[in-house]
Amino acid sequence: MKELLLIAIGSAIVNNVVLSQFLGICPFLGVSKKTETAAGMGAAVVFVITISSFVTALIYKFILANEALMSKGIDLTYLQTIVFILVIAALVQFVEMFLKKNMPPLYESLGVYLPLITTNCAVLGVALTNVTKEYGILESVVNGFATAVGFLIAIVIMAGIREKIEYNDIPKPFRGTAIVLVTACLMSIAFMGFSGMI
Amino acid sequence: MNKNVERLYNGLIKENPTFVLMLGMCPTLAVTSSAINGLGMGLSTTVVLVFSNLLISAFRKVIPNGVRMPAFIVIVASLVTMVQFIMNAYTPSLSESLGVYIPLIVVNCIILGRAESYASKNPVIPSIFDGIGMGLGFTFGLTCIGLIRELLGAGQIFGFQILSLEWFTPITIFVMAPGAFLVLACLVAIMNIVRAKMEAKGKPLAAPSGCLSGDCSGCAQSAMCTGRSLSKEGAASAKATAAKNAANAPKTE
Structure with a gap:
């Protein structure tokens, strides 16, 4: 439990995905003009990254790094980049269709942001980080969720600041x-203050 | 001018991916903490870009239009995996410091952007030169930013101490995360001035087409990234589509 909490705080705040790892810069700069859209985008990212880190962790554990195959000398882990990017792209499409059919209210609030996320490097970045850090399935899901929450925090703060900047004489x-x-630079300095936490 | 030379010039100067088109900002920010990292990242991206342009251009008549994006992604991802293993084997320290950003070359918008807008429409030889030009342009951009950050942040260039520590206090923040944002901000501001000057001269530069420009209309990836921009009119049209989808949903059921 303590370990999971440390992973969560570490990825959400200390090693913030945008401000210290530079993943997902595109939506961070592109969709942060209004707090409302920023929150929608952030929520969609949380949704997609959590699901995708679960699915990619499953695929990695039971297919790519399958023990039965490994013991026969077949190591498929080299396929991870190819498999992950395709799985994520397909997954986002699938999630979009599922939401449209079964959860129209949720689709209405997240739907427009979902296709934007397919090419988001944060999603692939999290899946690959989970593998590099040798996280299990539960840890991967927690790490994915926390990373995405970090993205949500960063993009909402940024949108709030940008709404004020509009009226300034630059x-x-x-x-x-x-x-x-x-602004991102100053936010990044502020987030560096958390670096002693873990 | 010879078409191939023109492609090289186009990638290096006229449509330089870092300075003019402002593409591939994630690696630009992430790996330029030193010049050598920038150079390594730039060169590995160049290799992937050249071979992906070569393969995509060679297969352009075989790949069906409907599945071209997944096909491009598979080609690029395979090449990236190869580059990753080659770097692991021959330049282990560089590959360690670049870390997860090497596999992330797959989602670099320069590569899919060139595949979509150039290689899938042109013959093999010009596509290769386009890849070399764009790749070297990107390498040049990354190395320049890396040089500035390394010099200010550590007083070094390519690891050699240039500014003596006796009188120079390194501004460490430049080699850390905030420095990347600050250097890029200054670069964008300088490019804004250059852009205005060139426009006044009547020789406008190519518009930035990456995510930094904030509007995706000029983005080569808009075919794949169907969400388009949510800024400006994008927000209105996105809302309209959502409303339309919501209205259509009961009908389809």
Whole structure:
């Protein structure tokens, strides 16, 4: 239990996925203009990353690193990048269809963000990190969930700040993306304050 | 100008992926803590890019249009896996410091972007040169950013102490995460000035097409990333689609 909690705090806050690992920069910069859309995007990311880390952990444990195959000398782990990216792409499509059919209210709030996530490097990044750190299935799910919550925290704070920035008088060359990156820099410094926690 | 030379020039200068098109920002931020990391990442991306352009261009008439994206992804992912193993074997220290960002070359938007917008429509030889040009342009960009960060953050260039520590206090934050954002912010600001100057001269630069520009209309990946931008009119159209989907849902049941 304590270990899981440490993994969760570590990936959500200390090693924040956007601000210290630079994964998922695209949605972080692209969809952070309004708090509402940012929260929707964040929620969709939480949903997808949690499911995808569960599925990829299952596939890794029972197919790619299958003990029965390993003992016969067949090591399929080298296929992980190819398998993970395809599984994630298919999974997002599948989740979208499932939500559309069975949970229309949830689809309405998350649906538009789902296709954006297919190409999100954070999803593949988490799946690969789970393998590199040799997490089991439960640990992978917790790590995936916490990483995505870290993304949600970062993107919502960023959107809140950007709504205020709109009214500020910014030097001309820094208008647009540049000032957002400066903001990200300051947020990243703030998040570095957590680094002594674990 | 010879078409192949034109492709090289296009990738290195005219449509430089880092400075002009602003593509592939995740690796640009993540691995440029030193010049050597930037160079290593750039070169491995170049290798993947050249071979993926070669293969995709060679198979462009065989791959059915409907499944081209999954097909491209499989080709790129296989190449990335090979590069990863080669780096593991011959440059273990570099591969350790780049870590998870090597397999993440798969989702680098430069590679799928070039596959979609150039290699899948053009013959093999120009596609190879396009890959070399774009790859070297990316390498150049990453190495430059790495040099700046390493020099300010540690007083070193490629690991050699250039600024003596006797009078220079390294600004350590530049080799850490916040420094990446700050250097990129300055770069974007400088490019905004250059862009305005070139426009005044009547020679406008190519518009940034990556996620940094905030609108996905010019993005080569928009075919795959069907969500499009949620900024500007994107938000309105996205809401409209959601409403339409919600209205259609009862009918389909």
